Amino acid sequence: MTTRREFIEESAGAVAGLAFVTCGLTGPASAEAQTQPRRREVVVNGRRVKTVDVHAHCAVPEAMALMNRKVSPETLLMSKASDRIRAMDEQGIDVEALSINPYWYKADRDVARQLIQIQNEKLAEACAANPDRFVAFASVALQHPDLAAEQLEEGVKKYGLRGAGLGGSVDGEELSSPRFHPFWAKAEQLGVLVFIHPQADGAPATLGNRLKGSGGLENAIGNPLETTIALSHLIFEGTLDQFPGLKICAAHGGGYLPSYAARSDAICVTFPDRCTKPLKKKPTEYLRQLYFDSLVFTPEALRHLVAETGSGQIVIGTDYPFPWTRTSVDHILGTPGLSDDERIAMLGGTAARLLGIKS
Numbered sequence: 073m074t075t076r077r078e079f080i081e082e083s084a085g086a087v088a089g090l091a092f093v094t095c096g097l098t099g100p101a102s103a104e105a106q107t108q109p110r111r112r113e114v115v116v117n118g119r120r121v122k123t124v125d126v127h128a129h130c131a132v133p134e135a136m137a138l139m140n141r142k143v144s145p146e147t148l149l150m151s152k153a154s155d156r157i158r159a160m161d162e163q164g165i166d167v168e169a170l171s172i173n174p175y176w177y178k179a180d181r182d183v184a185r186q187l188i189q190i191q192n193e194k195l196a197e198a199c200a201a202n203p204d205r206f207v208a209f210a211s212v213a214l215q216h217p218d219l220a221a222e223q224l225e226e227g228v229k230k231y232g233l234r235g236a237g238l239g240g241s242v243d244g245e246e247l248s249s250p251r252f253h254p255f256w257a258k259a260e261q262l263g264v265l266v267f268i269h270p271q272a273d274g275a276p277a278t279l280g281n282r283l284k285g286s287g288g289l290e291n292a293i294g295n296p297l298e299t300t301i302a303l304s305h306l307i308f309e310g311t312l313d314q315f316p317g318l319k320i321c322a323a324h325g326g327g328y329l330p331s332y333a334a335r336s337d338a339i340c341v342t343f344p345d346r347c348t349k350p351l352k353k354k355p356t357e358y359l360r361q362l363y364f365d366s367l368v369f370t371p372e373a374l375r376h377l378v379a380e381t382g383s384g385q386i387v388i389g390t391d392y393p394f395p396w397t398r399t400s401v402d403h404i405l406g407t408p409g410l411s412d413d414e415r416i417a418m419l420g421g422t423a424a425r426l427l428g429i430k431s
């Protein structure tokens with residue numbers, strides 16, 4: 073049965089997917105966008121900053137059809153690339169790094185191969201139609217790790233994609249599973265960014281009925297929890313030690329992990345027998361090698377995220393087209409205690425470096 077959350081996510085994802093297809097099929101979308109009346113240009117201390125959003129969803133209906141996932145009529149609300157660009161212009165976002173929320177982790181190898189090929193081709197087309205405004209993360213079939221490694225390499229080398237988008241778990245399996253090491257090895261070798269976004273069938277599904285009811289708890293709590301669990305396993309299972317060159321960015325500010333990070337250090341002090349894998353450093357120190365988007369809602373929350381991870385680890389995440397925020401740029405500009413250089417890095421400098429975007 074489709075839950076309300078799945079319906080909303082599917083609908084909104086497909087909205088963007090249509091934008092995508094239109095974008096890919098009609099080159100003049102960028103010319104149309106250039107006629108938009110107002111584009112906010114972000115300036116810090118007299119310096120124009122190219123802002124980059126690493127958390128921007130889209131979908132490819134043609135690929136979704138292979139898994140019998142349909143585009144619903146409600147998705148027609150924003151069916152053109154120009155609508156997406158208009159929203160970016162209004163919010164002061166110069167470049168979006170597009171990603172597709174995984175829904176294909178149960179697909180067999182043949183379907184997964186075909187589906188990912190379609191998606192990555194469409195992602196490349198969409199980026200090519202508006203190369204100044206879009207880059208994209210490759211989609212990969214991580215349930216088939218060797219195939220996923222091939223798809224990432226092809227995505228980067230053949231299609232010009234800038235990294236990979238993953239769920240926070242893979243059909244119930246943790247990203248830290250040794251089975252996925254071939255993928256992590258390839259991501260490390262290529263030096264590309266891996267964006268981790270929570271899965272609808274991750275922590276929320278595991279908690280079952282406890283997240284039902286008012287409040288959208290499967291999203292409000294479940295999504296950040298999924299990310300918290302995923303990152304914690306990557307730390308405590310030694311995955312980040314084994315692949316120290318990995319560049320990983322977590323959605324939603326890393327979920328709850330940076331908010332309560334010191335407990336991850338305290339557990340190994342208080343109950344040392346529960347930390348069965350030797351780590352090269354304290355658990356919280358790994359936060360300073362991971363990246364996090366800025367979708368944490370208040371200046372105080374962002375200030376704390378910076379305190380735990382370092383300003384050089386934070387990038388903009390809007391979660392477009394989900395309307396969590398329209399003020400991601402002001403969020404960074406308005407957070408206290410940051411230098412101009414730190415704001416510039418968070419607004420786009422760090423993401424541009426990670427994603428190979430020319431500033």
Ligand SMILES: [Zn+2]
Pocket residue numbers: 127129269323391
């Ligand atoms: Zn999202």
